[in-house]
Amino acid sequence: MIKKVLIANRGEIAVRVIRACREMDIATVAVYSEADKDALHVKLADEAVCIGPATSRDSYLNIQNILSACILTEADAIHPGFGFLSENSRFAKMCEECNIKFIGPNYKAIDLMGNKARAREIMREAGVPIVPGYEGAIRDEEHALEIAKEIGFPVMVKAASGGGGKGIKIVYKEEDLASSYNTAKAESKANFGDDTMYIEKYIEKPxxxxxxxxxxxxxxxxxxxxxxxxxxxxxxxxxxxxxxxxxxxxxxxxxxxxxxxxxxxxxxxxxxxxxxxxxxxxxxxxxxxxxxxxxxxxxxxxxxxxxxxxxxxxxxxxxxxxxxxxxxxxxxxxxxxxxxxxxxxxxxxxxxxxxxxxxxxxxxxxxxxxxxxxxxxxxxxxxxxxxxxxxxxxxxxxxxxxxxxxxxxxxxxxxxxxxxxxxxxxxxxxxxxxxxxxxxxxxxxxxx
Incomplete structure (x- = not known):
């Protein structure tokens, strides 16, 4: 059984996990950035460790610092909450390699479902109904236009590694496809470090x-x-x-x-x-x-x-x-x-x-x-x-x-x-x- 959980998150979800653990008689460790030193999750947890400066990339996305905090406090599990590292298959795998229980799915499932284009293919093979679209990644804007014409406008250009509404553009007309594709691609690269895109039919007013x-x-x-x-x-x-x-x-x-x-x-x-x-x-x-x-x-x-x-x-x-x-x-x-x-x-x-x-x-x-x-x-x-x-x-x-x-x-x-x-x-x-x-x-x- 899990005895001590480090919560690799902040805000209300960190508080939510701490409350559940307390009712289960599981000890908790909060991690926090310098900007969160007075945060409620820090006050409620049994232990707390600062993991870096205010910016997310230096703290709540800093895998090395989070794993170090886990080892330092002898926590045997990590709950990632939502956002930040919660759907990072590399982080989940590193937890496993460090003999730390990742409170989430196995890293292979995260990896398979994290790429939206690949997830479509898996679901189609499993007999799950999917939105009509292209089964694969888009090569360039010319390829995107070719596919969009086959599917029929309006279409949705989406980041394969996206989430939170980022890297998505709805395109109603052929002449808008190239600029929308390039904008979504750049947004995806900036937010997810991956500019792989795919296209699917836009379902209106769903x-x-x-x-x-x-x-x-x-x-x-x-x-x-x-x-x-x-x-x-x-x-x-x-x-x-x-x-x-x-x-x-x-x-x-x-x-x-x-x-x-x-x-x-x-x-x-x-x-x-x-x-x-x-x-x-x-x-x-x-x-x-x-x-x-x-x-x-x-x-x-x-x-x-x-x-x-x-x-x-x-x-x-x-x-x-x-x-x-x-x-x-x-x-x-x-x-x-x-x-x-x-x-x-x-x-x-x-x-x-x-x-x-x-x-x-x-x-x-x-x-x-x-x-x-x-x-x-x-x-x-x-x-x-x-x-x-x-x-x-x-x-x-x-x-x-x-x-x-x-x-x-x-x-x-x-x-x-x-x-x-x-x-x-x-x-x-x-x-x-x-x-x-x-x-x-x-x-x-x-x-x-």
Whole structure:
């Protein structure tokens, strides 16, 4: 069994992992940059080690320093959280070589699914429906144009090693293909160190539906229902809910079984997410697999009653999944709002700074995952998300009403947040009716 976990991350996910470990009687080690010396995860962990300067590349992406901290503190496992090194197969492999348990999937699965073009090929061979596109990497802009014409516009040019909405361009017209291809290629190189690109058909106005899966070392795989992540801005999720408003029970079960098939195709042995695009005709297509815990995992926990982080740790410890597919039931409805320190009225400009005062909402069915507190100074070096507000209701209507009540109680003094934007979304008739898609936010509310 795992006895001590080093959390190779920061912010609310680091706090989330520390809490799970504490309930499991597992000791914890926090790592932090110089900018995070006063962070909540540093205060909550049993031990803490500084791993470098403020910039991510010198601290939270510094593999050598993180592994050294793990060896120094005699931690026998590393939880990577999400972002940073969580989907870095080289890091996962190095952990294995150092006899450190990586709390995530095996590095081979990360490697296979990390390259989006190769993932498409694997899923196609496994019989998983994929978006029509080119099965391979693009050589140059002439090759890109040739493929786009064969697929038919509009198309999406995507980074093979991408994520977080980076390295993606939607192209509606032939004359825009070359510039979009080169821009996406340069963005991919800058963000991921890899400019391999691929092209697929652009599915217009889809729903973004993802299936939560869990696998172990013994070939067992279960799915825990879906999440609707269609409220997005620039391919970044803003609000998620579970279950989806558009899936029938039959479609839900079909998607779940296909997600399990996808996970088994790469011998998946941790928590992960199979992401689909669901079109206006009820067809769905594999988009990608996220080989880590997701930001939005709490809404699945709320409707299933299963602690995904604890299950992830147990599976990493060599245990089999403790329940079968038939033991999982989806009850009620859950919504998550990502609370960011940013100004939607100023093109979502990040707003780091000192939090003078904060009040978190509470009451029945309300959960706040955050790492901020009164007197905390939000650093300028990292993602603007400062917390997640999660609510549970007996049905969707109650969940929406509860979320609006909770948002009214979420008060942060000193920095600008996107709380008012969440109110606008929750009060919009398209969201209330469940008739929204991935273009909803930019088409109806933001338009920037």
């Amino acid at each position: 729903k973004h539906i993802e299936i939560q899966i869990l696998g172990d070392d013994y070939g067992n795989v279960v799915h825990l229902g879906e999440r609707d992540c269609s409220v997005q801005r620039k391919n970044q999720k803003v609000i998620e809910e579970a279950p989806s408003t558009v899936l029938s029970e039959e479609t839900r079960q079909i998607m779940g079984e296909i997600a399990k098939k996808a996970a088994k195709a790469v011998n998946y042995n941790s928590v992960g997410t199979i992401e689909f695009l669901y079109d206006i005709n009820g067809n769905f297509y594999f988009m990608e697999m996220n080989t880590r815990i997701q930001v939005e995992h709490p809404i699945t926990e709320m409707v299933t009653g299963i602690d995904l982080v604890k299950e992830q740790i147990n599976v990493a410890s060599g245990m089999a999944i403790s329940f079968a597919q038939e033991d999982i039931s989806i009850k009620g409805h859950s919504i998550e709002c990502r609370i960011n320190a940013e100004d939607p009225n100023e093109n979502f400009r990040p707003c780091p700074g000192l939090i003078e005062e904060v009040n978190f909402p509470g009451g029945l069915g309300v959960r706040v995952d955050t790492a901020i507190y009164g007197g905390y100074k939000i650093p300028q070096f990292y993602d603007s998300m400062i917390g997640k507000l999660i609510v549970y209701g007996r049905n969707r209507d109650e969940a929406i009403r509860r979320m609006k009540r909770a948002l009214a109680e979420f008060i942060v003094v000193g920095v600008v947040t996107n709380v008012d934007l969440h109110f606008s979304i929750l009060n919009h008739e398209d969201f209330v009716n469940g008739s929204y898609n991935t273009l909803f936010l930019t088409d109806k509310l933001v338009n920037k």
